[in-house]
Amino acid sequence: MENSALNIVVLVKYVPDAQFDRHLTGEAHTIDRNESILSELDEYALEAALALTDARGGAKGGNTVTALTLGPAAAAAAVKKSLQIGATQGLHVSDEALAGSDASATSLVLAAAVKSLGNVDLVITGMASTDGETSIVPAQLAARLGLPQITFASSVELDGTTVTARRDGDDFSEEIQATLPALISVTDQANEPRYPNFKGIIAAKKKKVTTVSLADLGVAPDAVGLAGSLTQVAAAAERPARTAGTIITDSGDAGIQLVDFLAAQKLI
Numbered sequence: 001m002e003n004s005a006l007n008i009v010v011l012v013k014y015v016p017d018a019q020f021d022r023h024l025t026g027e028a029h030t031i032d033r034n035e036s037i038l039s040e041l042d043e044y045a046l047e048a049a050l051a052l053t054d055a056r057g058g059a060k061g062g063n064t065v066t067a068l069t070l071g072p073a074a075a076a077a078a079v080k081k082s083l084q085i086g087a088t089q090g091l092h093v094s095d096e097a098l099a100g101s102d103a104s105a106t107s108l109v110l111a112a113a114v115k116s117l118g119n120v121d122l123v124i125t126g127m128a129s130t131d132g133e134t135s136i137v138p139a140q141l142a143a144r145l146g147l148p149q150i151t152f153a154s155s156v157e158l159d160g161t162t163v164t165a166r167r168d169g170d171d172f173s174e175e176i177q178a179t180l181p182a183l184i185s186v187t188d189q190a191n192e193p194r195y196p197n198f199k200g201i202i203a204a205k206k207k208k209v210t211t212v213s214l215a216d217l218g219v220a221p222d223a224v225g226l227a228g229s230l231t232q233v234a235a236a237a238e239r240p241a242r243t244a245g246t247i248i249t250d251s252g253d254a255g256i257q258l259v260d261f262l263a264a265q266k267l268i
Contacts, residue, residue, distance in 0.1 A: 005062035008049040008122045009114055012067045012082050014075035015039045015131040038078040041126035043193035048156050048186050049124050050086045064088045070109055083204035084196035090209035097214055097221035102229035107140035109224055112217040123183040127152055138185040148178040154189045
């Protein structure tokens, strides 16, 4: 396995652009994705995959990095951006029945999609999606696939069939190893993602993106969406408008006023 080609799947998600306010839509209170982009945190997962395959000769060495996404037709933009950055191919699961799927239903479909790709050595994900921010899909997916998992990795190395990752806590670091095949989620400290260059953008136009439905994956429509989800949003309301702050005018006792204010808010 020392010089064997790698087959890596990277999960990428089409999420609302953080530069704009987020909105919910419809009776199910699902996220409005009109102004969406490739999740920034998924770029670290993509970079981790590309670094591992580059070390073994990249695409010319027979290595494959598949960008996998789940979502409506517009979600293909996340896959295309991944191909421009360097992914080898894309897989887009698109089906109207997916609307409203929670983390559990999402992991069910992702597991079926990964299995459809044959023998996968590594599944790499970001530490969270920047919309739901649950961070639980990687663990759920690993459980469904029966793979060892290393989550929140701040570094990833591969030696033969052994993957080694470092996980950093507030006041400690630990090194964890797993034998391939495995699943890893990486943090935004794991690397410095590369950007699409002109050559990559042109090359991406020739790369294959396969779109599949639930039927193609053998997943029943009632196992996903609102009907197949374990959680649902029962109610939602607009965030209250921000009120004017308290202004302290320094007349010689500003320090005392500040301490009194913090004490009243139980902040000290």
